[in-house]
Every structure is written in structure tokens, then in C-alpha cells.
Amino acid sequence: MAGEAILDLVVVGITEPVPGVRSFRLAAADGRELPAFVPGSHLILDCDSPDGASPDGASPDSGSPDGGSPDGGRRTNAYSLTSAGFAPTVYEISVLRVEDGNGGSRWLHTHLELGSRVTARPPRSGFPPIARASRHLLVAGGIGVTPIVSHLRAAAHRGQDRRVLYVHRAGRGAHLDDVRGLTDGRAGIFTDRVAFAARLEETLVDQPLGTHLYVCGPGPLIDRVVGSARGLGWPGSRIHVERFGAGTTDPGAPFDVVLTRSGRTVRVPSGTSLLEALEAAGLAIPNRCRHGVCGECRTPVTAGPPLHRDLVLTAAEKAAADCLMPCVSRANGPRLEVPL
Numbered sequence: 001m002a003g004e005a006i007l008d009l010v011v012v013g014i015t016e017p018v019p020g021v022r023s024f025r026l027a028a029a030d031g032r033e034l035p036a037f038v039p040g041s042h043l044i045l046d047c048d049s050p051d052g053a054s055p056d057g058a059s060p061d062s063g064s065p066d067g068g069s070p071d072g073g074r075r076t077n078a079y080s081l082t083s084a085g086f087a088p089t090v091y092e093i094s095v096l097r098v099e100d101g102n103g104g105s106r107w108l109h110t111h112l113e114l115g116s117r118v119t120a121r122p123p124r125s126g127f128p129p130i131a132r133a134s135r136h137l138l139v140a141g142g143i144g145v146t147p148i149v150s151h152l153r154a155a156a157h158r159g160q161d162r163r164v165l166y167v168h169r170a171g172r173g174a175h176l177d178d179v180r181g182l183t184d185g186r187a188g189i190f191t192d193r194v195a196f197a198a199r200l201e202e203t204l205v206d207q208p209l210g211t212h213l214y215v216c217g218p219g220p221l222i223d224r225v226v227g228s229a230r231g232l233g234w235p236g237s238r239i240h241v242e243r244f245g246a247g248t249t250d251p252g253a254p255f256d257v258v259l260t261r262s263g264r265t266v267r268v269p270s271g272t273s274l275l276e277a278l279e280a281a282g283l284a285i286p287n288r289c290r291h292g293v294c295g296e297c298r299t300p301v302t303a304g305p306p307l308h309r310d311l312v313l314t315a316a317e318k319a320a321a322d323c324l325m326p327c328v329s330r331a332n333g334p335r336l337e338v339p340l
């Protein structure tokens with residue numbers, strides 16, 4: 001985003017807690033304290049291509065709200081922070097290596113070593129805890145545990161009521177010790193999906209008024225948890241999700257975008273992003289990640305509610321409905337107007 005600070009970071013710690021996952025500790029290269037962040041935030045890293053080649057496809061890596069950028073051999077990926085966010089001297093992320101992703105996770109796994117320098121945008125919040133919640137019910141699938149750990153640290157620090165259900169593949173459960181320790185051993189941890197599903201239903205039924213539900217993991221898991229909660233009468237205002245890839249798996253419904261300056265109308269088919277449709281119509285929209293992560297493509301909206309699917313705008317900015325990220329976001333209806 002124009003004018004945004006760039007953080008110059010150095011790798012001060014690397015561990016591999018489970019096969020395929022690397023945890024990185026990143027400190028400011030000048031030794032200063034880092035910007036604080038809201039629990040559940042993500043850090044946007046500039047990842048250089050391993051060999052100077054273009055990124056290897058547009059599909060997002062799993063394990064992060066991760067976007068890839070076809071930007072001259074560079075890409076911008078977002079990774080959930082696992083620390084709590086108070087006066088941080090290091091940022092901590094855990095990255096699942098995905099072979100058929102956009103290449104960012106492979107680059108981090110193979111090219112970062114102690115002392116490596118990386119640049120990043122300051123943390124952004126898209127999955128914050130609700131301060132007034134009487135209880136935080138946190139559900140994680142696989143590497144989706146990363147923002148959940150951040151929530152847990154903050155809730156434990158504040159002495160807030162917190163419960164966790166965590167499902168992962170056998171032998172691949174990252175941050176298990178953190179989850180157990182931060183819940184005083186009361187977390188429900190599963191490698192059996194049937195047992196997880198049964199516990200989920202029981203848990204969703206049996207919660208005190210004012211509980212807020214937070215879910216992060218693969219899309220099918222999120223859809224299942226949210227579907228169950230809604231079916232049991234949970235209001236949408238108490239359900240919060242963090243999707244990896246900023247909703248890029250949903251092709252979305254077709255709609256028309258009206259370009260108010262030129263008077264033209266452009267059709268945006270299902271499976272085509274608004275950004276792609278505008279480019280096909282001959283408009284040059286600045287962009288970088290094309291996955292709703294960097295904020296570069298931010299475009300004003302003058303009419304028609306947007307369907308926001310990015311990881312950039314805050315909840316208040318989304319509610320204002322006066323701009324959107326056309327690389328992932330669409331119209332929430334048949335028509336959108338933009339002053340282009």
C-alpha cells in the first residue's frame with residue numbers, strides 16, 4: 001500500500017516442530033521493539049523467488065492466509081502470527097511447506113536461515129478477538145492453529161475463559177504443547193475426524209450466552225463448523241472465521257460493474273475476479289499479490305454493497321462499503337458502481 005512502512009527483519013530462530021512445518025522468529029534488524037498487533041493478525045512477508053523465476057502458479061499455499069504475487073519474480077505472502085502481540089520484540093510464524101502452492105512456503109523453508117534478512121508490512125488484523133465475549137471457543141484445523149495460538153496467548157494473559165477444539169493429521173499437530181498449556185490441559189485434540197465432529201456438535205450446543213466462536217483451517221472444515229453453528233442457532237455476529245487464501249476458492253456469482261466515469265458496464269462472470277474483468281476491459285489497476293493480502297488494488301466503490309473477501313480492510317472499513325479489493329472481492333448483489 002502506498003506510503004506504508006516496511007519492516008526490515010532478521011531471522012533469529014528456526015525450529016521444525018513437526019515434519020513439514022517450520023517456525024520462524026523474526027526480530028527488527030535494528031534491534032528495536034516491533035509494532036504491537038491485535039491477536040489473530042497476520043504478517044505480510046516479501047518472499048523472493050528461489051531462483052529468480054516467476055512464482056509457480058496462483059493457488060494459495062495452505063497454512064496461512066497466503067497470497068502469491070506475479071510481480072517480477074517476487075511474491076507477497078501473509079502468515080498468521082502465533083504470538084500475543086503485546087510489546088513484541090520478535091514476531092513468530094509457523095509455515096507449512098506446500099509443494100503445489102505459490103512457492104512462498106517453499107522459499108521460506110529452503111532459503112531462510114539464521115541471520116537471513118526479510119522485509120514485511122506491519123501486522124494486519126482480520127480475525128480479532130471480541131473483547132466482550134464471555135467465552136472464546138476456538139476451533140482449529142491443521143496449520144489453522146496458528147492464529148488460534150495467538151488468541152489463546154492473549155486470552156490466557158487476560159485471564160479470559162477459553163476452550164479449544166483442534167483437529168490435525170496424526171503426527172502433524174503443530175503447537176500442541178502451546179494449545180495444551182494455554183488451556184490448562186482442557187483442549188479437545190483430535191486426529192480422528194469422526195470423533196472431532198461428534199465433540200464439535202456437543203460443544204456448540206453447550207456454551208454459555210455471550211460465547212464467541214472463532215474458526216481457522218481448511219475451507220471444508222470452516223464450512224462444516226460454521227454450518228453446524230448456524231444450524232444450532234448461533235447468530236452470525238458471534239461466528240468469526242479466518243480463511244486461508246482470502247476466499248480465492250469460491251468462484252462467486254456473476255455481476256455487472258458500472259464504470260461511472262466512462263459510462264461503460266462490464267460483466268464479471270463467475271470464476272473471473274473483478275480485477276481480471278477490469279483488466280480485460282482495458283483498465284490498468286495497480287496490483288501486487290492478487291490474493292487480497294497486500295492492499296495494492298484498493299478501488300473506491302460508489303454504489304452496490306461489496307462482498308469483501310480480502311485480508312486487508314478492517315471490519316469498520318468493510319462496513320463502510322466505500323472501497324474493495326477487486327482481486328478477490330465482488331458485488332454482494334447484481335451490480336456494483338466504481339468511479340473509473
Ligand code: FES
Nearest residue numbers: 288290295297327
Ligand atoms: S492485489 Fe493485493 S489485495 Fe489486491
